[in-house]
Amino acid sequence: MRVPVGVKVGAFSLLVMGGYAYFANSIPQIESKPPQELSLEGGSVTPAQLVRAGEEIFKTKGTCEICHRIGQKGTRAPDLAGIGGRAGKARAGTSATQYLVESLLQPGALLVEGYPNIMPAVDKPPIALNRSELWALTAFLQSLGGTVDVVLADIPATAGAAGPGGAAAAAVKVPGDPAAGAAVFAGKGTCIACHKAGKLGASPVGPDLSQIARIQTPEYIMKKILDPAALGTVAGYPKGVMPPTLGQSLTAREYTDLVAFLLTLK
Ligand code: HEC
Ligand code: HEC
Structure with a gap:
């Protein structure tokens, strides 16, 4: 992973990241509580911190590991080892960042060969990640064999809660027993x-x-x-x-x- 130098760390973002890490570590005990939101908008953060936060999200709130494994064939989904490098070559004219963001927000747009269209858009329920979380997660995916260069502006402002049917949408209620x-x-x-x-x-x-x-x-x-x-x-x-x-x-x-x-x- 190559980390651009000279990015300033704000005390604010350190606090936020610390809080998030604490939360992620305590997940087994408080699983029934709704997951806490990670917010990085407005704060500055180093690529290394972003990657670390993204890895937490991958393992916890993102639920990615239920389908994907890194360096191991998963059951429902492709192995993501090396995805940061592969992503830039997946489609001519599409950067690694664009490919990864699209993989998260419109998984059905470009299907990996041999897999059905079953990955849910991760900014919608039930996974419902917010924009900061999508940013961190993209950085983590880039760190798997690629260059971490995603910036917040690469994540559409309408992603997450701001989008149609986003995280804020009411949960579907099924009237059964x-x-x-x-x-x-x-x-x-x-x-x-x-x-x-x-x-x-x-x-x-x-x-x-x-x-x-x-x-x-x-x-x-x-x-x-x-x-x-x-x-x-x-x-x-x-x-x-x-x-x-x-x-x-x-x-x-x-x-x-x-x-x-x-x-x-x-
Ligand atoms: C329900 C299972 C499921 C979940 C949960 C899931 N995925 Fe996927 N994912 C898939 C499947 C199946 C594919 C292959 C089909 C496709 O391209 O959509 C895929 C494809 C991808 C790809 C493209 C891989 C490539 O080789 O081009 C990325 C990146 C990805 N997922 C990341 C994630 C991340 C990050 C999360 C967690 C936020 C996640 N996925 C959650 C099933 C899942
Ligand atoms: C004879 C075996 C069999 C029976 C009975 C069966 N299933 Fe399945 N089911 C499968 C197999 C095999 C798959 C995976 C292959 C596929 O997608 O078709 C699957 C896939 C699924 C999935 C998708 C899981 C995922 O990870 O995306 C759901 C949901 C599901 N079944 C629910 C049910 C429910 C509910 C019932 C009972 C009403 C049921 N199945 C009865 C064999 C069965």
């Missing part, structure tokens, strides 16, 4: 034959759904049950194995309860 949905998962829905969901089940045939609501939108979860093939096949899993008939065999009530249950899996 999660407890009844858990019974559908383990019973009539037959999901448990292929999926683990928290304390329920242990089958490795399909992806572990224990944290599905942290990484996926309610729309994705609802559609996957009704028409699994339409959303592509999650990488590393067999195609055409998830039954396409679940939408017909479940009643509307059972389906709603099931979705309400899946949305508790965080």
Whole structure:
């Protein structure tokens, strides 16, 4: 990683970063509280600090590690080792910064070969990173084999809470009963034959759904049950194995309860 010199550090930003690091370290104990926001706008910060904050976000609030691993083939998503270098060559005329920012905000715009379009825009719920967090995260991705040169202005001002359907958008409420949905998962829905969901089940045939609501939108979860093939096949899993008939065999009530249950899996 090459770090441009001469960037001044403000006491303000140090305080913010310190607070964030403290928060990130204490996540296991306070998981049920909503994650704290990182704000760097207006403060100055060194590239090294930015990268460190980005790494924290990658591992915690960003939930990236549930799908991506660095230097190891992940289950649902590409290995991000070397992405900072690769990003500049992914598309002619697109800089590494532009490619990385687009990968985060419009993941479906340029799909990595062999992967379905399942990565959610990370500035929207459920991940819902703000502009500072996107900035830090981009710096971290650049540090993986590339040059850290992203500036706040590279992140669109409309990203995060300021954008349509952004972090500030109201959470989707599904009117089902999660407890009844858990019974559908383990019973009539037959999901448990292929999926683990928290304390329920242990089958490795399909992806572990224990944290599905942290990484996926309610729309994705609802559609996957009704028409699994339409959303592509999650990488590393067999195609055409998830039954396409679940939408017909479940009643509307059972389906709603099931979705309400899946949305508790965080
Ligand atoms: C639900 C799983 C999932 C989550 C969560 C997720 N990603 Fe992804 N990501 C994918 C998949 C699948 C692809 C490949 C398809 C595509 O290009 O969109 C991908 C592609 C990417 C790429 C492009 C990689 C390349 O080789 O060009 C980057 C960069 C990336 N993700 C970063 C992130 C970061 C950072 C986070 C966390 C804020 C994140 N992703 C969260 C699934 C996920
Ligand atoms: C016969 C096995 C099987 C059954 C039964 C099954 N699934 Fe799946 N499911 C899979 C497989 C395999 C995948 C991954 C491949 C794919 O995307 O089609 C998957 C993928 C998923 C995904 C996407 C996960 C991700 O990481 O993006 C969700 C959500 C899901 N299933 C929910 C359910 C629910 C809810 C039920 C019960 C109503 C169910 N499945 C029943 C095999 C099954």
